[in-house]
Amino acid sequence: MTKELELLGSYKLVLGLEVHVQLMTEQKMFCGCSADIWQAEPNTHVCPVCLGLPGALPVPNFEAIRKAQLFGLALNCTLNQNSRFDRKHYFYPDLPKGYQISQYKQPFCENGHLDLLSGNVADIERLHLEEDVAKSLHEGGKTLVDYNKSSIPLAEIVTAPTFKTLDDAVDYCKQLQNIARSLGISNADMEKGQMRLEANISLRTADMEARNELPKYKVEVKNINSFRFMEKAVLAEVVRQRELLEKGETPKQENRGYNEATGKTVLQRSKEEANDYRYFPEPDIPPMFFDEVYINELKSLLPELPQQMKDRLVRDFGLTKEVAHALVDLGGKDLAEKFEAIVKKGNEGRKVANTLLNKKETLEMTVDQVDEMLKKSSEVINDSAAISAAVEKAISANPKAVEDFKAGKQNAVQFLVGQVMRETQGKAAPDVTRGLIVAALEKKSAQQL
Ligand SMILES: [Zn+2]
Structure with a gap:
């Protein structure tokens, strides 16, 4: 049972996720520095490009692009043939250039989806590639900056406000993690910061949900680094927003962080709009074009x-x-x-x-x-006569399996083995069962010829 139901009262949850996944590549996103930075001494994987020194030129890492595109395909996205990088401007102590190279209007992948266990579908808006920022370390009243992480490739997967329950959101994140691992593009280990979440949370009335109408605000909870943390942060926001709405107030559009000690979210800053970032095309990297042959080859690589x-x-x-x-x-x-x-x-x-x-x-x-x-x-039933009865029953109850067998589909045998196992509570000897099923199916096929 999904945990937020009682807390929501008469309101409905509207939840969208932005997930950052660190891609496993040999080199960083825009320079030749080794990306294998786990537990490395601070500032040992750096060069003029990832330090953001003036005049240093970025060169895109094709391995990262390919892995991002594979990820997009696995999320049922369309691969854009035309794509480019953009500069996203904001001030951040960990971002010496004053901008991050990201993607805005033409991301690598768009319009994907994932089927969820609940039967709902997670609607994925886009997957784009960007560079990570450096890391601040606060020690003894001083702040030190480690640039090892600067320019590590990140795939960012953005969903629509698509999740109606926390369970769906957690299911989605776990699936995303498993897909990244199956593709071998990231370990997506949240403890190591290889996968990070941001949740956009708002509440609406049941009427608004019925009209498919979105709330006029959303609150972004940043830097969530575990599933447990996500659950707690969403629950805390549900309570806070419901209380405001019940007083007749509209929650403000803002960024908040979850404070584990108090169990509440705290204001970080009021939320930027896209135009605050002054996006413009990255002038040092030409636009990219991917032809059909390339895209089809990528598709064939999916495991x-x-x-x-x-x-x-x-x-x-x-x-x-x-x-x-x-x-x-x-x-x-x-x-x-x-x-x-x-x-x-x-x-x-x-x-x-x-x-x-x-x-x-x-x-x-x-x-x-x-x-x-x-x-x-297991007390295996080896007795052919006992198994035969179950085999006959399975075959007469599943005429389609017989048709499939005749059509050369070997899965039909496995399916019938499963049926016999169900009938015998898993006690029928699998080899004997399989043999009897094949014999019976062959006999049936011959009779019908
Ligand atoms: Zn570098």
Whole structure:
């Protein structure tokens, strides 16, 4: 159950997210400095470009662009053929140039979406690439600046005000994290700052929601660095904004930060409009053009994505959507791969999933150890006659699977194995079951010829 419902009273949540993901590249975004800065001595990965010295010229890192575009494709975005970098001006002690190279009118990717577990769809407006800023360290009353992080490539993914519940927002963020990991473009580790969130939060009445009307304000909560933190910040804002609205006031459009000690958000600054940033095209980097051949080649490089993997686990192993979600989105790529490896050893899918998700000790066990444990624990039915009955039942209840088999779809066999397993509570010996199903299907196909 999503946590904000009671706090909302009669209001509805309107939530949009801006997520920054640090891309894993060899070099920084606009210079040749090594981007491998984790735990490096301060100011050891710097050059005139990332220090923002006058006259230093940026050269875009093609590896970062390609990874950002792959990310966009995986989020079902359209890749823009014409794209360019822009300067976004603002004063920041960590930004010596006085502007950040980002993208404004022509980002690399636009108009994507992600399907959420709840059945809702997250509407993604854009994915653009920008450079990170340096890092201030406050020590003994002094502020020191470390430029190692300056110009590390960041993909920023911006959603519409698309989330109606906190659960949807958390699901979206976890999916984003898993997609980045599946693509090998980022570890998206929030503790290491490789993934950071900003949440745009406002409330509206049920009538406004029915009319699809957005509130006239939004509050941006900055620098959220964990899912737990996001939940707390959103809940705190829900309470604060509801109280203002109930007094007949409209919350101000502003940036706030979450204070963990007080459990409340605090004002940081009033919110800028886009025109405050004085965006203009970056004059030192020419506009870019990507042709169809390039875009198609990128598409062919996409690996199996978490959504596709979940669909496949549901289809081939008879898992429920929730179990597939728990394995792939919550457990991550490693757990999903472990699941498949154990199933390949002749174990029934749902049973393997159940074991991996409910028996914590299996997290530490190897594939072979879990396999052994499963085989020991199950009283396998090897008796052909007993299994045959279940096979006949599964085949007569699923004529479509028979058609699929005739059409050469091997998935049909796996599907029927799943049905027999359900019938026998996972006790039928998988090899025997498979053999009996194939024999029965072949017999049926021959009869109908
Ligand atoms: Zn540099």
